[in-house]
Amino acid sequence: MSVVRGNEYNSTLGLLTGIDLSRNKLSGEIREELSTLHSLIFLNLSENHLEGKIPMEIGSMKSLESLDLSINKLSGIIPQSISSISFLSYLNLSFNNLSGKIPTGTQIQAFSPLSFIGNHELYGPPLNHIDEAGTEGPVQDHTDEDNSGSIDIKWFYASMPLGFVVGFWAVLGPLAFNKAWRCTDFRFVDDMIIYKFLEWCM
Numbered sequence: 001m002s003v004v005r006g007n008e009y010n011s012t013l014g015l016l017t018g019i020d021l022s023r024n025k026l027s028g029e030i031r032e033e034l035s036t037l038h039s040l041i042f043l044n045l046s047e048n049h050l051e052g053k054i055p056m057e058i059g060s061m062k063s064l065e066s067l068d069l070s071i072n073k074l075s076g077i078i079p080q081s082i083s084s085i086s087f088l089s090y091l092n093l094s095f096n097n098l099s100g101k102i103p104t105g106t107q108i109q110a111f112s113p114l115s116f117i118g119n120h121e122l123y124g125p126p127l128n129h130i131d132e133a134g135t136e137g138p139v140q141d142h143t144d145e146d147n148s149g150s151i152d153i154k155w156f157y158a159s160m161p162l163g164f165v166v167g168f169w170a171v172l173g174p175l176a177f178n179k180a181w182r183c184t185d186f187r188f189v190d191d192m193i194i195y196k197f198l199e200w201c202m
Helices: 032-036 080-084 143-178 179-201
Strands: 017-019 027-029 040-042 049-051 064-068 091-092 097-101 122-123
Touching: none
Parallel strands: 017 040, 027 049, 040 064, 064 091, 097 122
Antiparallel strands: none
16 A cells, blocks of 8 residues: 555645554555645654655655654655755654765754664764764764773872872981981081071071
8 A cells, every 4th residue: 555646636635734644554655746735744654664765855845843754664865855844843764774864954953863763874963973984983982081081080199198108208217217317407407497597687
């Protein structure tokens, strides 16, 4: 069964504002005539067996606010015209066989990556982890960098007491165990005190 037959639309069909044919085991292609329903606000054809391409003129459905074509077998590119649907606030094209670069446009790039997942040959923002060749690139993991920085900080603070102890005993250790050095040091300190006192008095 095809979603839209080749019959002419009457005036009543042109006034439709919503179509929900999800989970109906529909098959075949989405006909280009569907894009002539300019009054349509929401369209849900998800979870069927639809094949072929998304209608190239889908962008002419200017009133469309919600479009769900997920979980089908649609292939080909996402039409650039879809980015011209100004009121589109919900889009789900996930889990199809779509390929190529996601159309550019503020509206499209604002959608969640979840709207496009499951299309292995699809790339471009908001699928930032997909490279220009359409293959999945490595997703940078900053966890190791963050953990490394945290470890460096911990070692810095842990080494401060050790440095203090080493420095303390490096200076005062010899004075504690060498009487000659201790006497010399104390005499030097006394001379400095007397010198500063006399300098202050003069």
